Amino acid sequence: MxxxxxxxxxxxxxxxxxxxxxxxxxxxxSKYGQFAPxxxxxxxxxxxxxxxxxxxxxxQFSQEKAEDEYKRRGQRVLLETLNGNPNKALKWAAEYxxxxxxxLESIFNQSIAYSQLGKIDQAFASxxxxxxxxxxxxxxxxxxxxxxxxxxxxxxxxxxARNRVSDLIHGPMLGCVTDHxxxxxxxxxxxxxxxxxxxxxxxxxxxxxxxxATGTSLADPQMDFTATIDVTGLQPNTxxxxxxxIDDKSVLKGDRPxxxxxxxxxxPGLFKVAFGGGAGFMPEHERMWDTISTQEPDALFLLGxxxxxxxPEEPRGLHQYTYYRRQSQPEFRRLTASTPVYAIWxxxxxxxxxxxxxxxxxxxxxxxxxLQIFKENWVNPGYGDEESPGCWFKASFGxxxxxxLETRYFRTNPFGKDPTMxxxxxxxxxxxxxxxxxxxxxxxxxxxxWAPNAKPGSHDTWDGFPKEREEIFRSIExxxxxxxLLLSADRHRSEAWKIDRSNGYPLYDLMSSKLTNEHTxxxxxxxxxxxxxxxxxxxxxxxxxxxxxxxxxEIVNIDGDVIDTLxxxxxxxxx
Numbered sequence: 202m203x204x205x206x207x208x209x210x211x212x213x214x215x216x217x218x219x220x221x222x223x224x225x226x227x228x229x230x231s232k233y234g235q236f237a238p239x240x241x242x243x244x245x246x247x248x249x250x251x252x253x254x255x256x257x258x259x260x261q262f263s264q265e266k267a268e269d270e271y272k273r274r275g276q277r278v279l280l281e282t283l284n285g286n287p288n289k290a291l292k293w294a295a296e297y298x299x300x301x302x303x304x305l306e307s308i309f310n311q312s313i314a315y316s317q318l319g320k321i322d323q324a325f326a327s328x329x330x331x332x333x334x335x336x337x338x339x340x341x342x343x344x345x346x347x348x349x350x351x352x353x354x355x356x357x358x359x360x361x362a363r364n365r366v367s368d369l370i371h372g373p374m375l376g377c378v379t380d381h382x383x384x385x386x387x388x389x390x391x392x393x394x395x396x397x398x399x400x401x402x403x404x405x406x407x408x409x410x411x412x413x414a415t416g417t418s419l420a421d422p423q424m425d426f427t428a429t430i431d432v433t434g435l436q437p438n439t440x441x442x443x444x445x446x447i448d449d450k451s452v453l454k455g456d457r458p459x460x461x462x463x464x465x466x467x468x469p470g471l472f473k474v475a476f477g478g479g480a481g482f483m484p485e486h487e488r489m490w491d492t493i494s495t496q497e498p499d500a501l502f503l504l505g506x507x508x509x510x511x512x513p514e515e516p517r518g519l520h521q522y523t524y525y526r527r528q529s530q531p532e533f534r535r536l537t538a539s540t541p542v543y544a545i546w547x548x549x550x551x552x553x554x555x556x557x558x559x560x561x562x563x564x565x566x567x568x569x570x571x572l573q574i575f576k577e578n579w580v581n582p583g584y585g586d587e588e589s590p591g592c593w594f595k596a597s598f599g600x601x602x603x604x605x606l607e608t609r610y611f612r613t614n615p616f617g618k619d620p621t622m623x624x625x626x627x628x629x630x631x632x633x634x635x636x637x638x639x640x641x642x643x644x645x646x647x648x649x650x651w652a653p654n655a656k657p658g659s660h661d662t663w664d665g666f667p668k669e670r671e672e673i674f675r676s677i678e679x680x681x682x683x684x685x686l687l688l689s690a691d692r693h694r695s696e697a698w699k700i701d702r703s704n705g706y707p708l709y710d711l712m713s714s715k716l717t718n719e720h721t722x723x724x725x726x727x728x729x730x731x732x733x734x735x736x737x738x739x740x741x742x743x744x745x746x747x748x749x750x751x752x753x754x755e756i757v758n759i760d761g762d763v764i765d766t767l768x769x770x771x772x773x774x775x776x
Contacts (some may be wrong), residue, residue: 218575233555233659235616240565248617251565253548254555254661261511261553270719272481272509275306276519279313282348283518287314298339303363305336306526307485312341316351322354329361336529338362339370342390343525346516363559368393370426371528373445376580378500378541379597380437380465386580388427389420389447396446397430400457405474408457409441412622425521425577427504438464458538466601467639469745470597475540476502476548476739478690479714481509486717489759490532493738494540498724500598501540501565504690505547505648506714513552514706515567515576524578544579545592545605547648547691549662551575554663555614560624563591573611585610589626595634600745602640603633610650615665622649622666627664632676635685641682641745641771642752645673649691651710652698652729662691678705683775686752688741693722694733697767707776709767711754713739730765731755739766 237252260266262280267273274297281290291314294307301307308331315324326403332338341349341358352358370388377384385397399414414435418428435441442457464470473499493501508523527533548556551571558568575592576584583594591607611624623631635643650662651670663670677685687700688711695713702708712728715736724731736759744751750771756764 212702224617225478226458228443233253233661234314235614236289240534243561248614250614251557251559251568252507252614253553253557254615254659255553255555259512261509261544270481271483272719274304275310275482276523278307278310279519279522280512282310282314282317286318290314300610303334304333305334308334308337309340312352313345313348316349317349320559321352321355321357324355325355325361328352328358332365338365339367339529340525340682341368343370343388343521345521345528348518366390367452368447368450369445371525372538373397373443373453373458373535374528374534374537374580375458375460375539375541375690377431377582377596378460378463378545380463381435382431382433383435383460383462383541384580385416385430385432385443385445387420387430388425388443391420392422393420393447394418395420395428395430396449398444398446399432399435400444401440402440402442406440406459408459413441423573427577429580435462437462437468438470460539460541461499463529463597466597467625468599469641469750470599471746472500472601472743473498474502474741474743476646476688476690476711476741477695477713477716477737478503478504478506479718480507480527480716481718481720482523485718486719486759487530487532487735489717489738490530490536492757492759492761494536495761496738496740498540498740501536502543502603502646502688503542503544504547504688504714505608506549506690506718507544507546509549510571511549511553513556513565513567513571515570520571520574524574528578528654542580543596543603545580545607545646545648546575546609548609551609555659556609557614557620558609568610570664581605585627589624591627593623593627593630597640598743599741600639600641601644602634602638602642603644603646604634605646606631606648615660619668620666621669622663623669627670628672631673635677636680638682640684640712641750642683642686642743644688646685647687650689650698651708651713652689652700652727653689654725655689655692655698655710655727656710674702674708677708678702680776684750685774686737686741686769689712693718693720694711694724694731695726695737695739695764696728696731697765698728702765706776709754709769709774711739711741711767713737713756729767730756732764734760735759 233254237249241249262277298306312327372387374386403412404741414432416430416432418430420428440461585591591610592605693715698710700708740755742753752769754767
């Protein structure tokens with residue numbers, strides 16, 4: 202592997218930081234500090250405009266990391282091929298296969314390395330072994346394409362794939378559902394027109410042959426051969442089924458996913474959401490997506506660390522590979538075909554752990570590209586605005602308004618004076634939307650914990666931005682905004698926090714971020730309850746039909762067991 206990037210560090214304190222003439226003065230030691238490459242220090246400042254609280258290097262792809270966390274194995278091997286060392290990649294893959302001869306990611310990476318060496322017979326043999334072992338053949342067409350083209354363009358591969366490959370490489374993924382519309386995301390093999398047909402369902406929920414809406418789009422190579430198709434003119438609170446047609450041929454083999462539209466804005470009802478973060482790729486944990494399906498949520502909120510990239514540079518293969526692993530999983534595809542997805546990112550997807558990306562639109566140079574690849578792989582209602590891009594947006598479900606926050610793109614150095622997590626534009630938007638919302642419940646969705654001391658000693662959570670957090674909380678109190686709930690992720694566990702306020706009602710921070718991760722964070726003092734034994738998901742049910750509307754929060758583990766429950770009445774979070 203290449204040598205670690207140069208970094209400089211200022212070791213900082215656990216709790217007290219004083220800023221004097223742009224220097225960070227410390228009172229005692231901490232494992233967290235300021236780490237950044239040389240170009241992050243501008244105009245003679247000792248504060249990096251972008252950086253991390255942890256070592257700025259490629260340590261996430263070390264041999265030790267790959268041994269501890271499965272998600273790093275394939276990345277480590279692929280990175281070596283990308284660095285021009287396919288023979289070393291083959292050596293590492295072979296070592297992993299001695300430990301586990303059925304490790305499909307290592308076999309897949311062998312095929313890539315052989316392709317780059319021009320050894321097409323060996324690449325084909327590895328491909329065939331992986332496919333016969335259960336890896337979807339579409340993985341080889343998804344790519345990274347430039348690495349696998351020597352194989353996929355070969356006559357041998359094309360003959361083998363002819364009757365095995367679907368034109369639909371990834372998806373369909375459902376999103377942006379409203380009371381009258383929906384959006385479907387797909388990835389295809391080539392530049393091709395994609396049509397969505399929406400069918401009515403009978404009283405038993407079975408699809409009919411009656412087409413009630415259609416939408417079309419063209420897969421765009423500039424968006425990594427993805428297309429998003431909007432369908433409109435649907436009825437509120439109604440169940441539908443849909444089909445995907447490529448070149449006017451169904452690619453779903455008669456299995457039409459079903460979904461339902463939401464009630465009209467302001468309409469009382471029941472709404473159930475599954476939420477969480479910490480979804481590193483781990484084959485034996487991918488069944489979590491089926492566990493979530495059995496809970497029958499109305500929506501899935503992914504709160505960051507959705508795939509774990511940790512490579513802050515222009516995407517050249519590893520970024521795509523990391524997304525493709527997840528999007529090729531049948532469990533994930535089943536869930537997201539019928540459950541609308543709303544996704545934000547966090548540090549491991551935006552750059553690397555505990556990162557701040559600084560106040561500039563296009564600096565560091567790779568920052569816009571990281572957001573672009575995120576946009577290529579999700580189906581959100583929006584991505585901020587032209588003045589302040591990022592994955593922040595609003596989504597409404599009946600009489601529930603949800604405000605999804607971008608917490609990385611314009612985050613400034615937490616060791617500087619008056620740092621911001623949101624930036625001025627996004628913060629103004631959030632405060633205005635909260636003030637003007639007429640919804641019974643207003644949900645603020647953050648990728649990092651709101652609760653104090655959820656990550657002791659760190660400035661990566663809202664603890665690193667206490668003035669901005671207090672500004673948001675005081676705005677709720679000053680404007681007498683009822684029914685605010687906080688959701689968050691980041692810590693590899695599930696828990697509930699109650700944040701008492703002297704001038705208002707208590708704010709509840711419901712946290713969950715161990716969807717599929719191997720790694721676990723220890724429970725810390727403070728929450729109402731905490732669970733970290735197995736992978737888990739947060740399930741939140743909003744019931745606004747009752748005289749006193751309520752929220753029910755459940756922690757559900759990967760086996761489908763309900764571990765803890767918290768009920769919050771509307772009158773508990775009202776003035």
